[in-house]
Amino acid sequence: xxxxxxxxxxxxxxxxxxxxxxxxxxxxxxxxxxxxxxxxxxxxxxxxxxxxxxxxxxxxxxxxxxxxxxxxxxxxxxxxxxxxxxxxxxxxxxxxxxxxxxxxxxxxxxxxxxxxxxxxxxxxxxxxxxxxxxxxxxxxxxxxxxxxxxxxxxxxxxxxxxxxxxxxxxxxxxxxxxxxxxxxxxxxxxxxxxxxxxxxxxxxxxxxxxxxxxxxxxxxxxxxxxxxxxxxxxxxxxxxxxxxxxxxxxxxxxxxxxxxxxxxxxxxxxxxxxxxxxxxxxxxxxxxxxxxxxxxxx
Amino acid sequence: xxxxxxxxxxxxxxxxxxxxxxxxxxxxxxxxxxxxxxxxxxxxxxxxxxxxxxxxxxxxxxxxxxxxxxxxxxxxxxxxxxxxxxxxxxxxxxxxxxxxxxxxxxxxxxxxxxxxxxxxxxxxxxxxxxxxxxxxxxxxxxxxxxxxxxxxxxxxxxxxxxxxxxxxxxxxxxxxxxxxxxxxxxxxxxxxxxxxxxxxxxxxxxxxxxxxxxxxxxxxxxxxxxxxxxxxxxxxxxxxxxxxxxxxxxxxxxxxxxxxxxxxxxxxxxxxxxxxxxxxxxxxxxxxxxxxxxxxxxxxxxxxxxxxxxxxxxxxxxxxxxxxxxxxxxxxxxxxxxxxxxxxxxxxxxxxxxxxxxxxxxxxxxxxxxxxxxxxxxxxxxxxxxxxxxxxxxxxxxxxxxxxxxxxxxxxxxxxxxxxxxxxxxxxxxxxxxxxxxxxxxxxxxxxxxxxxxxxxxxxxxxxxxxxxxxxxxxxxxxxxxxxxxxxxxxxxxxxxxxxxxxxxxxxxxxxxxxxxxxxxxxxxxxxxxxxxxxxxxxxxxxxxxxxxxxxxxxxxxxxxxxxxxxxxxxxxxxxxxxxxxxxx
Numbered sequence: 001x002x003x004x005x006x007x008x009x010x011x012x013x014x015x016x017x018x019x020x021x022x023x024x025x026x027x028x029x030x031x032x033x034x035x036x037x038x039x040x041x042x043x044x045x046x047x048x049x050x051x052x053x054x055x056x057x058x059x060x061x062x063x064x065x066x067x068x069x070x071x072x073x074x075x076x077x078x079x080x081x082x083x084x085x086x087x088x089x090x091x092x093x094x095x096x097x098x099x100x101x102x103x104x105x106x107x108x109x110x111x112x113x114x115x116x117x118x119x120x121x122x123x124x125x126x127x128x129x130x131x132x133x134x135x136x137x138x139x140x141x142x143x144x145x146x147x148x149x150x151x152x153x154x155x156x157x158x159x160x161x162x163x164x165x166x167x168x169x170x171x172x173x174x175x176x177x178x179x180x181x182x183x184x185x186x187x188x189x190x191x192x193x194x195x196x197x198x199x200x201x202x203x204x205x206x207x208x209x210x211x212x213x214x215x216x217x218x219x220x221x222x223x224x225x226x227x228x229x230x231x232x233x234x235x236x237x238x239x240x241x242x243x244x245x246x247x248x249x250x251x252x253x254x255x256x257x258x259x260x261x262x263x264x265x266x267x268x269x270x271x272x273x274x275x276x277x278x279x280x281x282x283x284x285x286x287x288x289x290x291x292x293x294x295x296x297x298x
Numbered sequence: 299x300x301x302x303x304x305x306x307x308x309x310x311x312x313x314x315x316x317x318x319x320x321x322x323x324x325x326x327x328x329x330x331x332x333x334x335x336x337x338x339x340x341x342x343x344x345x346x347x348x349x350x351x352x353x354x355x356x357x358x359x360x361x362x363x364x365x366x367x368x369x370x371x372x373x374x375x376x377x378x379x380x381x382x383x384x385x386x387x388x389x390x391x392x393x394x395x396x397x398x399x400x401x402x403x404x405x406x407x408x409x410x411x412x413x414x415x416x417x418x419x420x421x422x423x424x425x426x427x428x429x430x431x432x433x434x435x436x437x438x439x440x441x442x443x444x445x446x447x448x449x450x451x452x453x454x455x456x457x458x459x460x461x462x463x464x465x466x467x468x469x470x471x472x473x474x475x476x477x478x479x480x481x482x483x484x485x486x487x488x489x490x491x492x493x494x495x496x497x498x499x500x501x502x503x504x505x506x507x508x509x510x511x512x513x514x515x516x517x518x519x520x521x522x523x524x525x526x527x528x529x530x531x532x533x534x535x536x537x538x539x540x541x542x543x544x545x546x547x548x549x550x551x552x553x554x555x556x557x558x559x560x561x562x563x564x565x566x567x568x569x570x571x572x573x574x575x576x577x578x579x580x581x582x583x584x585x586x587x588x589x590x591x592x593x594x595x596x597x598x599x600x601x602x603x604x605x606x607x608x609x610x611x612x613x614x615x616x617x618x619x620x621x622x623x624x625x626x627x628x629x630x631x632x633x634x635x636x637x638x639x640x641x642x643x644x645x646x647x648x649x650x651x652x653x654x655x656x657x658x659x660x661x662x663x664x665x666x667x668x669x670x671x672x673x674x675x676x677x678x679x680x681x682x683x684x685x686x687x688x689x690x691x692x693x694x695x696x697x698x699x700x701x702x703x704x705x706x707x708x709x710x711x712x713x714x715x716x717x718x719x720x721x722x723x724x725x726x727x728x729x730x731x732x733x734x735x736x737x738x739x740x741x742x743x744x745x746x747x748x749x750x751x752x753x754x755x756x757x758x759x760x761x762x763x764x765x766x767x768x769x770x771x772x773x774x775x776x777x778x779x780x781x782x783x784x785x786x787x788x789x790x791x792x793x794x795x796x797x798x799x800x801x802x803x804x805x806x807x808x809x810x811x812x813x814x815x816x817x818x819x820x821x822x823x824x825x826x827x828x829x830x831x832x833x834x835x836x837x838x839x840x841x842x843x844x845x846x847x848x849x850x851x852x853x854x855x856x857x858x859x860x861x862x863x864x865x866x867x868x869x870x871x872x873x874x875x876x877x878x879x880x881x882x883x
Contacts, residue, residue, distance in 0.1 A: 097336035097337045099336075100335070191339050192339075217336070219335075219336075220336060223335075228329075228331065229330050229331050230330035230332045230333065231333055231341055232332060232333065232334050232338075233338035234334050234335065234336050234337070235336075235337060239332070240338060240341065240342070241330045242330075242341070243358070245881070246879065248344065248345075248348070251344045252340060252341065255340045255343055255344045
């Protein structure tokens with residue numbers, strides 16, 4: 001576990017101010033309990049016109065379109081979009097493999113999660129942060145309002161890496177307990193022995209809007225390994241003796257690319273948001289540029 | 299397979315230790331470094347896919363160990379110097395004896411000589427055998443005798459440096475039990491060789507007309523008259539030969555004779571018209587293959603009598619001997635009337651000696667009292683001659699072993715040369731400078747004048763004093779001149795390098811020629827001639843056919859260890875290349 005971030009300020013004030021003006025774009029509209037700055041599918045008392053429908057008994061007369069009645073001699077009701085708050089679920093992978101890299105993937109994931117949480121809180125969305133590995137390790141209750149960001153920071157710093165990744169079981173457990181749909185942001189290195197597709201299928205099944213943030217380290221993309229090695233899996237301690245040859249390294253790199261392409265292809269197929277980054281990529285640029293390019297922020 | 303440096307058991311032990319060591323080191327080397335990775339999912343996929351499709355992945359470790367063990371075994375076993383008879387031949391010793399007798403200079407029909415053919419055959423022998431075969435080269439002149447060596451280039455250089463010698467050939471002592479002996483010869487000089495010797499013949503029949511004898515001798519009936527005896531023999535097909543005798547003054551005698559096979563032509567030539575000096579005889583014939591015996595030399599002494607003064611009160615034996623000597627112009631005087639004269643060549647003092655040494659050489663009998671002579675220190679009764687020097691010119695052909703002496707003076711020889719002595723005193727002493735000879739006994743008190751060697755002795759002494767002599771007869775090769783520290787020149791005056799050996803001067807003369815050795819006033823001529831029918835008969839070979847089968851040649855020219863190290867080096871290079879590309883471990 002890399003606890004070096006525990007006492008480190010994740011973001012300075014200047015960075016937080018920049019994030020304040022960013023907003024999260026949800027690809028779908030979600031129903032909410034409180035008014036917020038999000039449009040939902042539910043028609044309500046908002047100011048922005050949404051649609052017409054035929055008047056039925058009991059509808060509010062104030063929303064009848066009288067000009068249409070004079071033209072068509074039919075009672076037609078104007079519908080308005082109701083602005084509601086958004087639920088954002090941050091699934092942070094805290095398996096042992098996330099401690100790998102310099103800086104570690106978990107540290108990078110903490111900062112991404114903190115930044116997006118702040119943006120969500122600033123836009124009056126409900127933010128949930130869930131730490132998972134081979135199950136739900138810890139969960140933070142829904143937070144709303146910018147003032148709760150420090151609570152989120154504290155929660156994130158207390159996350160420790162450990163355990164094997166089993167995203168499917170983790171998501172299934174969480175989704176069955178929390179039925180409310182929302183934006184599920186999965187921040188992970190995507191190394192799951194059971195395959196990430198089945199895990200994302202769970203989120204899709206519960207009709208969440210999904211955004212995958214795939215974090216990789218340079219050591220994984222282009223490992224600088226030579227000679228006779230015993231490779232030990234950090235999650236399950238399974239070891240394997242191999243001789244690193246240039247051709248083997250090339251094969252690994254090709255396999256890594258194939259793996260990433262498979263995830264990206266899956267996300268594209270089901271219209272899931274996907275962004276891949278490496279741990280030494282400047283964090284500020286990632287937030288301000290990569291997410292904008294990936295249509296995550298506007 | 300056999301091993302030259304180790305026993306089979308030692309070699310086996312070495313191989314076992316080497317293999318065990320390599321496998322041990324390899325296992326140590328194969329202990330993998332532990333590296334923690336985030337996840338092995340991708341590595342597992344890559345490895346499963348590669349190993350499933352690649353047999354090489356499964357065999358790689360075994361192949362790597364086998365290569366490493368092979369390299370180590372090749373290096374270790376090369377130390378044991380293995381030998382595989384089918385590849386490199388067996389370890390054997392070959393002695394090559396090259397006939398360097400004069401007949402090997404005979405020309406052959408292809409323009410070469412028998413010697414050149416012999417050298418080629420010897421070199422082809424070097425190409426046979428395996429890399430461990432040791433060679434030794436010997437000649438029949440006892441000049442070349444190499445040690446056993448596997449270095450063929452060294453032996454080739456040695457053969458190139460060899461040449462036929464004119465010395466009397468002699469088959470060297472070789473051990474035919476421990477080595478194979480090959481004798482390359484024309485079979486002329488050697489008719490009997492040890493049975494273990496394998497003969498390689500370079501004989502080819504050829505024509506030769508050679509001078510088998512040539513000498514100048516006195517004519518007994520004519521004082522200072524000389525004649526030349528020439529003997530020529532035809533050893534080839536019937537042919538016509540041109541004979542020539544030429545002298546230093548341009549005198550020349552020619553003969554043309556028809557010679558049948560094996561026919562000998564002998565003639566005595568009158569040299570009365572020749573002036574003193576070197577005489578050259580030549581024999582010319584068509585297709586003569588052996589030029590060495592086509593020329594011969596002799597020396598014609600300059601004709602002059604020795605003007606001798608005998609100073610005596612009367613000595614009948616001495617006077618008679620001198621008067622009978624055709625080469626002596628004798629004068630007589632008694633001691634009282636003795637006067638030195640510049641017109642004299644030598645003095646003979648009988649029991650008398652002048653107070654000052656004469657300017658010319660002197661022969662002194664008795665031990666007269668004179669300051670320049672050794673004084674008598676007593677008298678020895680009946681001394682017995684126990685030692686004498688036959689090599690000194692004055693003692694040649696003189697036997698004194700049975701000379702009886704009644705009494706002799708005892709003297710201290712000092713730095714004089716003693717040529718005859720008893721146990722008690724010197725009996726004949728010689729002074730080189732000034733030149734004189736003294737007998738420490740009187741002729742009357744011995745029977746020396748009655749001996750057949752006495753006139754020879756007188757003649758030798760007078761000749762040694764200053765008379766021109768016939769040339770000494772020598773054969774080509776190492777020539778000795780019975781003069782210490784003599785300077786040797788050819789008849790043309792060119793200096794010949796020489797060495798001193800036991801009071802003689804020796805030099806090398808491979809070709810016939812006339813040489814002059816000078817030491818102070820003393821001058822000796824040496825006629826070096828082959829003049830030997832045994833050598834001139836170049837067709838008298840017993841090696842008519844080559845009975846020796848060709849030796850087996852092997853394609854590996856070096857010992858097996860060389861190729862093993864070479865293979866190890868190649869394998870190391872391959873291993874280095876494949877290891878760095880992680881093809882092997």
